Amino acid sequence: MEWITVIAAxxxxxxxxxxxxxxxxxGEIITEKSGNLNLGIPGIMYVGAISGVIGSFVYENSxxxxxxxxxxxxxxxxxxIGSLLVTLIYCFLTISLRANQNVTGLALTTFxxxxxxxxxxxxxxxxxxxxxxxxxxxxxxxxxTALPFAKSLGWVGTLFFSYGFLVYLAVILAIVAAFVLKxxxxxLHLRAVGENPATADAAGINxxxxxxxxxxxxxxxxxxxxxxxxxxxxxxxWSNNGFGDRGWxxxxxxxxxxxKPDLSIFASYLFGxxxxxxxxxxxxxxxxxxxxxxPYVVTILALILISVRKKRENQPPAALGLSYFRExx
Amino acid sequence: xxxxIALQLKGISKSFGSIRANRNVDxxxxxxxxxxxxxxxxSGKTTLMNMIAGIYYPDEGQIFVDGEEAVIxxxxxxxxxxxxxxxxxxxLVDLFSATENIVLGIEDGEPYRLAxxxxxxxxxTEKYGFEMDPRKKIYNMxxxxxxxxxILKVLYRNADILILDEPTAVLTPQETQKLxxxxxxxxxxxxxxxxITHKLHExxxxxxxxxxxxxxxxxxxxxxxxxxxTELTEMMVGKKISLNIDRDEPQGSIDRLEIRHVxxxxxxGVRLLDDINFTARAGEILGIAGIAGSGQRELLEAIAGLQQxxxxxxxxxxxKTEETEELRDKTxxxxxxxxxxxxxxxxxxxxMGLVGNMDIIDNMMLRSYRHGxxxxxxxKKPHELADxxxxxLEVVTPSAQTPVRRLSGGNVQKVLVGREIxxxxxxxxxxxxxxxxxxxxxxxIYRLLNEQKRNGVAVIYVGEDLDxxxxxxxxxxxxxxxxxxxxxxxxxxxxxQVGLMMTKVxxxx
Numbered sequence: 130m131e132w133i134t135v136i137a138a139x140x141x142x143x144x145x146x147x148x149x150x151x152x153x154x155x156g157e158i159i160t161e162k163s164g165n166l167n168l169g170i171p172g173i174m175y176v177g178a179i180s181g182v183i184g185s186f187v188y189e190n191s192x193x194x195x196x197x198x199x200x201x202x203x204x205x206x207x208x209x210i211g212s213l214l215v216t217l218i219y220c221f222l223t224i225s226l227r228a229n230q231n232v233t234g235l236a237l238t239t240f241x242x243x244x245x246x247x248x249x250x251x252x253x254x255x256x257x258x259x260x261x262x263x264x265x266x267x268x269x270x271x272x273x274t275a276l277p278f279a280k281s282l283g284w285v286g287t288l289f290f291s292y293g294f295l296v297y298l299a300v301i302l303a304i305v306a307a308f309v310l311k312x313x314x315x316x317l318h319l320r321a322v323g324e325n326p327a328t329a330d331a332a333g334i335n336x337x338x339x340x341x342x343x344x345x346x347x348x349x350x351x352x353x354x355x356x357x358x359x360x361x362x363x364x365x366x367w368s369n370n371g372f373g374d375r376g377w378x379x380x381x382x383x384x385x386x387x388x389k390p391d392l393s394i395f396a397s398y399l400f401g402x403x404x405x406x407x408x409x410x411x412x413x414x415x416x417x418x419x420x421x422x423x424p425y426v427v428t429i430l431a432l433i434l435i436s437v438r439k440k441r442e443n444q445p446p447a448a449l450g451l452s453y454f455r456e457x458x
Numbered sequence: 459x460x461x462x463i464a465l466q467l468k469g470i471s472k473s474f475g476s477i478r479a480n481r482n483v484d485x486x487x488x489x490x491x492x493x494x495x496x497x498x499x500x501s502g503k504t505t506l507m508n509m510i511a512g513i514y515y516p517d518e519g520q521i522f523v524d525g526e527e528a529v530i531x532x533x534x535x536x537x538x539x540x541x542x543x544x545x546x547x548x549x550l551v552d553l554f555s556a557t558e559n560i561v562l563g564i565e566d567g568e569p570y571r572l573a574x575x576x577x578x579x580x581x582x583t584e585k586y587g588f589e590m591d592p593r594k595k596i597y598n599m600x601x602x603x604x605x606x607x608x609i610l611k612v613l614y615r616n617a618d619i620l621i622l623d624e625p626t627a628v629l630t631p632q633e634t635q636k637l638x639x640x641x642x643x644x645x646x647x648x649x650x651x652x653x654i655t656h657k658l659h660e661x662x663x664x665x666x667x668x669x670x671x672x673x674x675x676x677x678x679x680x681x682x683x684x685x686x687x688t689e690l691t692e693m694m695v696g697k698k699i700s701l702n703i704d705r706d707e708p709q710g711s712i713d714r715l716e717i718r719h720v721x722x723x724x725x726x727g728v729r730l731l732d733d734i735n736f737t738a739r740a741g742e743i744l745g746i747a748g749i750a751g752s753g754q755r756e757l758l759e760a761i762a763g764l765q766q767x768x769x770x771x772x773x774x775x776x777x778k779t780e781e782t783e784e785l786r787d788k789t790x791x792x793x794x795x796x797x798x799x800x801x802x803x804x805x806x807x808x809x810m811g812l813v814g815n816m817d818i819i820d821n822m823m824l825r826s827y828r829h830g831x832x833x834x835x836x837x838k839k840p841h842e843l844a845d846x847x848x849x850x851l852e853v854v855t856p857s858a859q860t861p862v863r864r865l866s867g868g869n870v871q872k873v874l875v876g877r878e879i880x881x882x883x884x885x886x887x888x889x890x891x892x893x894x895x896x897x898x899x900x901x902x903i904y905r906l907l908n909e910q911k912r913n914g915v916a917v918i919y920v921g922e923d924l925d926x927x928x929x930x931x932x933x934x935x936x937x938x939x940x941x942x943x944x945x946x947x948x949x950x951x952x953x954x955q956v957g958l959m960m961t962k963v964x965x966x967x
Contacts, residue, residue, distance in 0.1 A: 314561075314570040321551050321562055328549040332563025333534045441553055441597055 137284035139402070139409060141291060145362055147401025148292075149174070151299040152354030153379025154386065154393040155306050160347030161383060162310060163340045164323040164448040168234030169219050170351050171376020172241020173212050177352020178359045179245040180211020182367045185268040185360075186252055197271035204268055204360060205353075212352025215241055216345050224340045227452035238376065246369045253369075262368050269365020272357075295357040299397075302350055306390040319343055323446035326453035336453050354379065378404075381428040387435060387443040400424040463525065464489045464650040465510065465541075465619055470519035472505055479505040483519070483676045485669055487619065487650050492641060494661040494682070495654045496694055497671035498957075499750050499922050503654050506671070507621045510652075511543035512536035523619075542612030543621040546628075548604050550596045556607045557592040560614045582613050586643045589636075601728075602633040609640075620644065621652045626660055627751060630728070638664050656694075656749050658687045658961040672696050687958065695924060695957040703904050703929040706912060708742035713775060714916035715761070715798075715885055720770030722756055722940075730756045732940045734770070738885065740777070743907060743917040745931030745948060747924065747956050753940040754920045758887045761798065761918075763790040774798065777884055797884035811874045814863030818844040818855065821862055822877055847876035851902065868899030875906055886910055889920040904930055924953050936960055 153174055160167045167173075184207025188200060219237050222228040252263050272293045279290035310316040321329040322339045330336050358375065359367050378400055385400075386393035403423040410420065435443050465487040472480040480502045487493050495503045508514045510521060512530040521528045523539045530536050536543070550559050557576045579592040590606050599607070605625060612620055622641075626634045641651055641664060655661060661668055662682060669679040670693040677693050715738040722731040731753045738744050748754055759765035761772055763785060772785040774796060785793055812821045822840035844858040851872040855865055862870055871891060878886065888907065892900040907930070911917050921927045927934055931948040936959040943959040 312570075314565070317554075317558060317562065317570070321554070324551045324553050325549075328551050329562070331533065331549045333532070333565075334563050441595070447552065 134284050134287070137288040139405075140398075141287050142405050142408075143398050143402035144292070144296060145401070146404050147397035147399070148296050148299050149354035149358045149362065149375050150379045150382055150400055151303060151394060151397035152295075152357060153351045153376060154382040154397055155299070155303045155390050156347040156349070156351030156354070157380055157383045158347070158386070158388055158390050158393060159306055159319075159350065160344045161388060161449055162319050162323045162446055163343035164326060164446055164451060164453065165219075165223060165340055165344050166230045166234065166450040167216075167219060167237075167344060167347065168231060168380070169215070169237025169241065170234075170348075170380055171372075171374075172238035172244075173215050173219075173348045173351050174241075174355035174358075174376045174379070175245040175372055176215045176241045176355070177208045177212040177349075178355030178367070178372060179248050180352070181205070181208035181356040182252070182263060182265065182359055183207060183211075183248060185265045185365075186263065189265055189267055195267045197267075197274065200268045200271045204272070204356060208352050208356040209349050212349050212355075213345055215244075216348025219348070220341050220344050223452065224337055224344070227454060230450050230452070242370075245372075249367055249369045252367075262366050265360070265365035265367070267365070269360050269363070272360035273364065293357075293361045295353065295361055298353070299357070300394055303390045303394050310390065320446070322453075323448055326448050326451075327455075330453075330455055336455075340453070351376075351379065378424055381425060384435075384445075385428050385431045387431075388445060400427075403427065462489050463487070464523070466522040466525075467506075467510070468520045468522070470506065470509060470516045470521070472509060472514060472517050478674050480509075480516075481674045483671075483674075485676060485679070487652060489650055490645055490648045491666040492645055492651045492653060492664055493679075494665035494668045495652060495671060496656060496658075496661055496668050496690060498656065498694060500673075501671040501694075502674040503671050504623055505674075507543060507623060507652065507654060510536070510541060510619075511621055512541075513543075537615045537617065540616055540618040541621070542615060542617035542619070544605065544608045544612060544623065544625060546623045548608055550604060550607060552597040553595065555593050555595055556590060556599075556610070559596060559607055560592075560611050564615070579610060579614065582610060586613070586640050586647070588640060601628045602630075602637075605629070605637075618648070619650045619652070621654070623654045624656075625653065626655060626657065628728070634660070656961060658690060658958075661690065662687065670694055687962070688954070691954050691957045691961070695953045698925060698928070698953050701925055701929050703901070703926065704908060705929060705932075706908065708739065708932050709912070710914075711739040711741050713737050714740040714777075715775075716771075716773040717757075717761070718771040718773065720757070720760060720772065721768040722753075722760060722765060723768050730940050731760065734937070734940075734942055736935050736942065736945065738916040738918055740884070740916045741911060741914045742932040743911050743919050743930060745927040745934040746918065746920045746937065747927050747934050747960055748937040749960055750922065752937050752960075754889060754937065756940075757937070758889055758918070758920065761785065761793075761885075761887065763788055763793040774885075797882070799878045799881070799883035799886050812862050812870065815861050817859045817861055818848070818853075818873055819858050821873065822847075825877060825881065843877075843880055847873060847880065851876050851906070871899065871903065875903065879906065879910060882913075883910075883915055885916045885918070887918040887920075890922060891919070892926070893922070900926075924956050927956070928953065938962060 153170055157167060157170050181204040185200060185204040188203045189195060215237060219233055222233045223230045249263065253261055256263065272295065275292055276290045279286040282290060310320060318329065318334045319339055322334060322336050326336045355372060358372055359365065363371065382393050382396045382400055386396040404421060407417045407420040463486050467483055467485040470480055470483040483506055497503045505514065509516045512533045512535050515531055521530060528539050530539065557572060557579050560579055561575045576592040583590045588606050590603065596604060625637060629637060644651060653664065665682045667679055668682055668685065668690060670677040670690065672694060717734055717736050720731055720734040724730050734757060746754055756765050760767055767786060774783045774785050776783055776796065819837060819840045822843050823835065826840060841858060847853060848855060848858060853869045853872050855869060862873060875891065891903050907917050907919060919931055928948050928951060934946045934948045934951060934956060935942060936944045936946065936956055938960055943962065946955060
């Protein structure tokens with residue numbers, strides 16, 4: 130049974146690699162369903178990560194005894210607050226002031242990355258560390274706490290029970306998002322806002338409110354992806370620019386999953402798998418970036434397929450990227 | 459029809475800026491009746507109905523529903539009073555099913571169950587005889603099915619008063635018959651229906667009473683059974699008003715453009731033009747009259763080469779070569795080079811004729827940028843032309859470098875007509891050139907058109923004001939529903955004659 134253990138280990142790593150992407154994709158899908166194309170998601174995830182780091186840095190260095198559950202809560206809440214604040218900038222500019230969504234989003238990504246590196250760099254200076262890292266190992270350990278019986282279950286335990294709580298939260302959020310979008314009145318209204326805001330407005334739906342809420346909730350969920358990456362995946366170790374291009378991958382997953390949160394679960398794990406595939410192939414170092422391009426290639430293929438098939442249900446929300454302006458009557 | 463009043467309007471007035479859309483309107487609607495609102499374009503029918511439906515709020519006056527005063531500030535308020543309006547432009551989410559669109563926006567506190575909603579939609583469709591699959595997606599629907607969804611939306615919200623804004627404009631005759639059958643069943647069920655229309659035969663076919671509007675005022679309400687189409691037309695168009703527009707006798711008229719059996723079908727399969735025949739002569743102004751959307755736009759675009767024809771010929775007698783050329787086979791650019799000019803497209807004055815963000819000079823260059831061989835643009839001649847137009851047409855603008863969108867409507871119009879005239883056209887088509895213009899600018903445009911006529915240009919003028927058409931044009935072609943319903947001599951024709959032809963093909967049916 131050697132091979133099944135290998136496959137379980139590969140899938141486990143794919144899931145770990147895919148979880149930040151899943152948070153980002155779920156957040157972006159909720160956002161885009163309201164007609165807001167938030168290209169600031171990479172920046173927001175970055176801010177979600179650094180806010181969590183700042184929170185736990187303060188807690189771990191406060192001198193109090195480290196209680197794991199409090200450590201997790203502090204990081205979790207500060208991450209949510211951080212991502213909410215930057216998402217509000219996006220909302221205010223694009224919804225209230227009707228600024229161009231692409232420009233605002235891209236600016237926010239640049240801003241978020243800069244903000245993260247600034248605070249990351251500052252914290253490293255404060256610790257007077259000789260290496261360019263911040264190590265929050267206690268919090269990292271708390272985030273990584275898995276169910277105790279996982280180890281005794283062999284490959285089943287590795288594949289299903291070996292993760293920290295954020296992995297399960299990502300899946301639950303995606304399923305809840307899919308359910309809300311498909312089966313509830315709020316979901317119907319949200320989809321109407323993203324498809325045809327004028328019609329939604331005429332039906333008495335508060336377009337601005339829906340756009341704000343969807344974008345903010347989406348931003349906060351995406352921010353958790355950044356938090357997971359630092360606290361769980363990297364075991365509480367922050368290094369500047371460590372997050373890489375995962376934010377863009379999350380946006381690619383939205384397209385690949387055709388704006389369906391349930392599909393994005395599988396898409397994220399697939400992308401995660403493709404991202405680490407090079408470890409399992411006997412290739413030279415030079416080939417690694419080429420293999421890491423695979424998710425993007427797959428996205429382009431998916432885009433081509435979607436465009437060729439022209440099925441209306443698989444298209445982006447019709448009003449995506451457009452500001453809504455109620456005409457003067 | 460019972461004798462109890464369902465809805466009553468008292469002294470309703472509404473202004474938009476300096477334009478008075480409605481003036482002191484009183485109107486009554488009984489339970490279980492179909493009331494037709496009849497009036498020309500811009501007579502204030504839709505504005506009045508929008509106030510009942512909560513789109514606008516009246517400046518003055520009161521609305522009573524079942525005897526009690528109602529304050530209607532939004533469509534939601536209107537639904538509260540069981541009033542629902544079906545607008546001309548559908549408000550539907552394409553990707554949703556019929557039922558999803560119908561329940562959109564309803565917050566009744568009940569749990570959200572699409573299956574229950576579907577069941578209720580089915581009940582309503584069976585009750586009134588609609589043909590509709592509640593699960594069908596809007597993007598798979600025909601125009602008439604979409605309209606059905608809009609009506610179902612209103613019925614689902616338990617409306618007792620239904621207002622339909624020109625519901626038959628988008629329907630085929632068969633679909634219209636089906637709609638009327640449904641409306642009669644609703645009437646039998648005790649619902650009150652207001653139907654806005656300007657098709658007289660439909661008024662006679664469906665309504666119990668007719669309310670006639672003219673220039674924002676309610677002229678009269680009469681029993682349909684006790685009136686006839688001639689009487690209604692007279693009430694609708696009113697007495698002739700003299701405008702004193704100069705009109706010369708046409709000099710040396712020769713046929714310039716001959717339209718033969720032109721037919722054209724829209725992408726949805728609706729017949730837009732049906733066997734159109736007429737001749738436009740050099741040195742005269744041919745007026746085209748018709749209710750908005752009767753095919754005027756398509757006709758002009760067909761001549762300009764912008765509209766695909768199903769069949770028919772458009773023959774042009776070239777004054778330079780004395781040869782007859784078929785415009786149908788030519789590109790818009792070739793047609794323009796022959797001297798056939800389309801100016802002023804009303805729905806989209808800036809979009810199709812001028813670029814709003816560019817200044818007057820650059821807009822002149824839109825027509826001339828192909829001239830010259832240099833790699834660089836020659837801006838000198840367009841600049842001279844722009845200055846010349848500003849001076850001769852009295853365009854009010856800070857300079858020739860001002861973006862066109864900053865000019866007022868009249869001045870935009872002048873820039874556009876000035877440019878088209880400057881290239882000495884042989885055919886000049888103008889659609890609603892004075893829409894939205896003040897009196898002085900309007901007369902300036904009339905003068906320009908007359909000047910072109912004297913220069914031997916074949917002018918085609920599409921207008922909506924019958925008084926202007928009768929005084930400006932030499933002949934008037936009346937179209938109705940894409941068909942020619944008559945060709946009149948503008949010097950002898952009466953307003954009633956034109957009005958009647960606009961609403962009915964050939965005067966018969």
